[in-house]
Amino acid sequence: MLFAILAGFIVSLLYIPFGRFLKGRLAVLASLLPIGLFTYFAAFIPDIQDGASIAFHQPWVPSLGINFDFQLDGLSLLFSLLITGIGSLVFLYAAAYLKGHPYLDRFYAYLSLFMAAMLGVVLADNVLLLFIFWELTSISSFFLIGFNNDNADSRKSALVALGVTGGGGFLLMAGLILMGHLSGSYSIQEMIATNEYLKGHALYGLILLLVFVGAFTKSAQFPFHFWLPGAMKAPTPISAYLHSATMVKAGVYLLARLYPVLGGTDYWTYPLIIIGGITMLYGAFHSIFRTDLKGILAYSTISALGILVFLIGIGTPQSLLAAAVFILVHALYKAALFLTTGVIDHETGTRDVTQLSGLRKVLFPLAIAGLLAALSSAGLPFTFGFIGKDLVYEATLHTDGILPLVLTGLAVVTNIFLLYAGLLAGLKPFAGRLPERYSAIHLPHALMWAPPLLLAILGIAFGAFPALADASLLNPAATAMINEAIDSPLKIWHGFNTVLLLSGITLALGVALYLARKPSAHGLAWIERFNPLSPKHLIASLTRAVHRFAIRYTRTLHNGFLRVYLLRIIIFAVLLLAFRLFSGGAIRLIPDQLSPVGIYEIAVVGILVAAIYLAVTSTSRLTAVVATSVIGYGMCLLFVFYSAPDLAMTQFTIDTLTVVLFVLVLFRLPSFLNLANRGTRIRDWLVASAFGAVIALIGIQVLNQPIDDTISKFYGDNAYVLAKGKNVVNVILVDFRGFDTMFEIVVLSIAAIGVFSLLKLRLKASEKE
Structure with missing residues (x-):
């Protein structure tokens, strides 16, 4: 298992010397890595289906509690298959989509690195190891999002994504360390055994806050969602991979993995329901106003991530099973829609949905893929999306108190908007009359239309035959989330009940909205009027304020003048030492025991005073350096007088070397510039006197302390x-x-x-x- 994770890192490094050979037709060979890993993890399906859990342990830094501890159960297997399975299709798709790109080898290196990091996140059983891989996903996604590095918007989007997810990762690290410290182990499996102690601890609320922020930033939850639409500047294969099945679901995975450790309390449930509910409605509402296909998919992805957090917050066996199903449902139809969008953009040169229509006549296989993915997104019967939507309604209807009505209504409204967005992205570009300017478009290489078509067909196949996935993948995943056995076979038909009625209402109103409302630039302009109130703009304003403060701070405290730095350091040291000195009790001004002072000591002190005066008043740098060296040699004599010949020799050597260095440097500098006025000299004299007085007082106090040898x-x-x-x-x-x-x-x-x-x-x- 360790090699399966490290394989991505090894291959990523091999692209540096050998990547140039995997361009052109040989680019398809890059897919051998994810295909091989998918096959490897698929071989564990029978064992996981039987309830087994495969563990791997390899000591790494045992003194710090960091080991290569990996755990393959239902949840990690589901994510591993998504990461490698969709990754295989993306690798193949990119071979045609980026054909001839000068940095194709770099692209595959970044993608392999990211895939390995994601596998590490979902397989790690040690939270510190999980965090290491977590940060690697942020770093590798930074390179992927900013892949078009000659574009300023791409670079900015990459920086924003790294800043948001990196900041959340920093807080997550603190939360994970706290968990490990309190439970006495950094192993997630061992933390589960101490979950009651963690939930009852005074720091439980703080741990939840830190973990939530880390998960919310990575999974684009409100108000940290704004980085995800900006990340659409990346090439389509990257968007399809990162934003359908991998990176954005890392936060969801973390919440699902830690549910047995931290979940089940009101402090866990209500924040996740509230944040998830706001996010899913906010994202779905915004998606209906977008006219860019990637923008539509980005905001619908935000909404889908909100649904997953919402379901994990509810925390019942039904809601966790619904979350497991929806993870797979969303990955299949959203990856298909992203890849379809990429082909449309590649062939037509635009993603503006108001300008696209009739493309079924020239891109027929792609039209089938878009239609099937849109139907699954809409939740039409006999699609996998239908089963996922029904399970969501089942979960909300079976909550306690007045929540069923509120949560179910929220889910219905969200799904209506998502249905509209899915039809807009998967159906609208292919329906209607083909514009004349697109009549010459031809079907691209099969590697560009076969992957989205395969994903869309899987969405139909799992919907028509849910037994293909429920016992082998989805029930074990839900079992791993709640840490207790769940055996709930998925069904196509549950009879005439409330859930079916809600599904019918969702379909009817969603289709009606699609038929009644046409996307337009006017609608986009209307929603953008509220941009000044959006989290993105508020955080951007806060960032600009911090930047202005940083500029003023830098100009004041870090202006580049060494003399200013020394002055402030000395002032700070004087204040700190004086505070500690005068707050420590009575101060003695005369030591209890004074060594006898002879003529030699008095003579040396006189030389020191004269040298100090000369160093301070001289207008020549070399004279000042010589005077400083006299001070050093005078200190050497004092060390000799008081029986410290070793210190004297050390001082002599260092002082001699320092003088030589000063002379070499100052020899080539211009003549001495005396810029100090009378006020500056008085200030410097006061600071130096204060520093000397404080050091003298400290020395006297040390002499008055009993000697501990x-x-x-x-x-x-x-x-x-x-x-x-x-x-x-x-x-x-x-x-x-x-x-x-x-x-x-x-x-x-x-x-x-x-x-x-x-x-x-x-x-x-x-x-x-």
């Missing part, structure tokens, strides 16, 4: 025993604190390389300007 005794006793060194200071620097010393050497090496680069730098006249 535990650490020094440890080093003295173990320097030779453990490190075989007789010089304790050297042993501390090289062995006990070897990493500190190593990083100090690295820093100095980097500084030396930088200085050398500056010395050797030769700029052209244009570069100097």
Whole structure:
């Protein structure tokens, strides 16, 4: 199982040296990876149908609780088959759709990386491992959405998608870590055993909030939905793959996977019902005003994702089975419609539904695919969409209290709008009279119309023969969600009941809406009048405000002048140290014990004072550097006087090297510019005096503290025993604190390389300007 996931990453890397060979006719070979993986996962269907659960464990970073723990059950199998099955068709479709594209190998590399990351998400049993793959889907989708990187809108859409999903991922990470910390394990299966403790903990609400935001941003729930329509700038194969069966359903998968751990409480149920309900109605309503085929599909996808969150929020066995069925229903018809839209755009050069009609006469197989997908989307009897819609109504009608009436009404209105949107995308471009400008269109390569036709036929086949999928895929998926056995065979006919009546009302009103309302630019303009109130524009306004604040902050605190940085660092240090010093109790101004001071110490202090005065008042950089070196050498003498020859040698070496570096750098700089006025000098003098006073007071307080020689005794006793060194200071620097010393050497090496680069730098006249 580990290799099945890593295969996508390996193949993605192989595209770097060998991708150029998989262009042209050989591009179809790229589909061998998803086809092979689909076959691999399909082989587990009998075992999963019998109730088995296949686990895989490989230690990775056990000290941090991160291991390669994978679990294949009904839910992960359903998603794995969707990821690899629809992925296989998308790989084949792209071979014809992007034929001749100079970056086709790059496209397949990104797509393979994304597929592997999605498989990791749905198969991971360790939440930290799940999060790693979760972020990989965000990163790889960034490259896919921005695949047309020469287009500014594509780049912007990719950044928006990455920003929204990445921000949600950051909060999700905090929630998953909290879950693992409280349950004592990062394994989802082990968390299920401690679910009652998690639900009763004071941090349960915070965990839900963090997990919800992560799931909502990834699955485009209101108010984070706006990134998904923007992501339609990507090529159609990417839209079909990411937005029908994979990326946008990652958040839905997460909620379904964590339902046994966190679900079943009011804090879980009501937020998901409310957010899911708002999202499904909002997306469906907006879809009927769009005139771009991808826009229609994008907003109907948002609505479908809202339905799934809505059903998981209800949390009954019926609603979870309805969610499992609708995941498959939506993946089949939405991928078919996306791929159909891609062919229409490819052949006609437009996706404007107001300009498209009669294409059945030139794209007949595609017209069949669009019609069948639209009928499944509408929920016509003997389609898989009909069964899915009935299960949704069953779930809402069997909730408690007054909710059945409200939730069922909300579901009916949403499905009416979605029916209209499905007919608009799947039927409208092919119905009516063929415009003269499209008469010369010819049917493209079979790889472009066969995949959507196959998906649409599957939507009819599963509807006419639901036994093909219920026991093998859908019931095990619902069982994995609720963590208890569900055996509810899907049926075509449930008799004359309320659900059938609601289905009939949905069909009648949806068809009536389609016949009565024609898409137009006027309707789109009307809905766009409310854009200033949309979450997208409100968040964009907030982003601009943050950007303005960042500019002011940067200009104030990060203006590029080293002297300003040093001044603020020192002021902050003075305030922080002074606060800690004066809040720690009484301060002694004179130490209890003073060492005797001789003529040598007084002489050295005098030299130090003179050197400091010269360094501060000199107008020559070299003179200031020499004066600074005198200060360093004076400190060396003081170390010698007070029995610290090792420190003296260290200080001498560092000071000498520093002076040499300063001289090398300053030698090529222009003459000294004295820009400080009297006020600036007074300010600097006050800051320096305050800093010196605080350090002096801290030194005095340290002298007044009782000496604890535990650490020094440890080093003295173990320097030779453990490190075989007789010089304790050297042993501390090289062995006990070897990493500190190593990083100090690295820093100095980097500084030396930088200085050398500056010395050797030769700029052209244009570069100097």
